């Protein structure tokens with residue numbers, strides 16, 4: 361499959377863009393400063409907070425799992441059986457509980473991921489969401505693939 365170029369100049373903070381790449385859905389999320397703050401707070405609850413499992417590109421091996429701190433690029437695919445998780449940026453909703461600070465929830469079997477696509481402990485999904493290879497061609501132009 362060919363690489364896909366994405367213009368992120370109009371991606372407002374807090375907004376998620378969906379892109380198709382190689383027949384898969386890739387998410388581009390522009391995280392607000394408040395969203396970025398949650399990444400440290402949830403770390404004790406995560407299965408692989410430092411992305412040590414051999415799966416992500418080198419540049420995603422950090423707390424934000426990204427090249428630019430605010431922009432997350434990840435496949436929108438649950439690492440359990442491949443369902444599409446739901447972007448849930450609401451804080452402490454009734455169905456996810458008081459500790460939920462925003463992230464991605466997979467409705468198929470209840471796996472939870474934080475706002476960097478890092479998987480929580482004690483859920484069916486074994487690993488963090490996959491970060492596809494990508495580069496920035498300029499400040500606002502992203503190339504996936």
Ligand code: FES
Nearest residue numbers: 438440441466469
């Ligand atoms: Fe997501 Fe099973 S496919 S929890």
